Amino acid sequence: MSLLGACRWLAETRGSIALHESLYMYPLVESIHVLTLCLFVGMSVMLDLRLLGLVMRHVRASEMAERLLPWMKSGFAVMVITGALLFYAIPVRSYQNIFFRIKMITLVLAGLNAWLFQIGVRRRSAEWDLDPTPPAPARAAGAASLALWAIIIVSGRMIAYNWFDCDKQPQSNFVNWATGCMAEKRPVIPGP
Amino acid sequence: MLWPFFQWCEASAFGTMIRESPWAFAVIESVHLLGLSVIGGAVLLVDLRLLGFGLRSQRIADVARNAYPWLVGSLMVMLLTGVALFFSEPTKCYYSQAFWVKMTSLALAVLFTFTIRRRITMADETRVRPIWFKIVALVSLALWCGVGAGGRWIGFSG
Numbered sequence: 001m002s003l004l005g006a007c008r009w010l011a012e013t014r015g016s017i018a019l020h021e022s023l024y025m026y027p028l029v030e031s032i033h034v035l036t037l038c039l040f041v042g043m044s045v046m047l048d049l050r051l052l053g054l055v056m057r058h059v060r061a062s063e064m065a066e067r068l069l070p071w072m073k074s075g076f077a078v079m080v081i082t083g084a085l086l087f088y089a090i091p092v093r094s095y096q097n098i099f100f101r102i103k104m105i106t107l108v109l110a111g112l113n114a115w116l117f118q119i120g121v122r123r124r125s126a127e128w129d130l131d132p133t134p135p136a137p138a139r140a141a142g143a144a145s146l147a148l149w150a151i152i153i154v155s156g157r158m159i160a161y162n163w164f165d166c167d168k169q170p171q172s173n174f175v176n177w178a179t180g181c182m183a184e185k186r187p188v189i190p191g192p
Numbered sequence: 193m194l195w196p197f198f199q200w201c202e203a204s205a206f207g208t209m210i211r212e213s214p215w216a217f218a219v220i221e222s223v224h225l226l227g228l229s230v231i232g233g234a235v236l237l238v239d240l241r242l243l244g245f246g247l248r249s250q251r252i253a254d255v256a257r258n259a260y261p262w263l264v265g266s267l268m269v270m271l272l273t274g275v276a277l278f279f280s281e282p283t284k285c286y287y288s289q290a291f292w293v294k295m296t297s298l299a300l301a302v303l304f305t306f307t308i309r310r311r312i313t314m315a316d317e318t319r320v321r322p323i324w325f326k327i328v329a330l331v332s333l334a335l336w337c338g339v340g341a342g343g344r345w346i347g348f349s350g
Contacts, residue, residue, distance in 0.1 A: 038232020
């Protein structure tokens, strides 16, 4: 089954329809998703600013990470659960939404950035832990993280707009390709 | 008394411009959300510390002093973008309960943050009874949650 097929199947499930049509559940889940930004991205921003040497300069970077990571992890768990529920409520439209796709790709990049930081710069953190301004690779990781999460937040907000949706044609070929709407436009070939 | 003012805002060139632009509201709202994540971090870092979590081996005053510029800066971004969003739909806001919940919480939160909370966080830690740190943190969190939840709900009302 294609991904689009899987989304179509998901959209027909009872839970998806119930959440989609609910008067309060969907707005509630969305509110939790948005407000948990404060916890998850808020703590990440503070850690990134430390890596850039812009906040808590006298505190060891590792202490900052150690103390904030549990909060970031719980915040991230809430984000993933509520985010998955939001997708579950509106699978097909989300899957074919250009901003949703940008958000998912950027999420992977943010994960990659965190992983590279973990295996690279942080492993040698003993050398720079006390530096008020960490070395360039650590600063780069912090700046990249800030930029990537900003893109994730903005594209996440934009999912709500239907500017590039499949049912709003004509769109440019690029948009139709990027949103996967091409399949919709394929002419129906009569069977044998 | 406020109704004519809200109507004036709605009819203003600024309000009309945002309302009629296909993308202005979306862009301003995105910046509003970016500000939210920074102010969230700046508030939480201090409130968690007051509750004995997060950067608990650092002095409260140190954490508060470090977070302060980010708190003020992001609050400015929130207010500027918030006013712009308001101008695009003032009459809708006037009839939205969520809007008034948000404005009331916001006024209280700002007042509390820059008076009592600032005093407590900057005070000599040994001379304040620990329970006060916790009370201040909980009041601060409750007020800012009111602002956030009210704000999100404006979008669902009307």
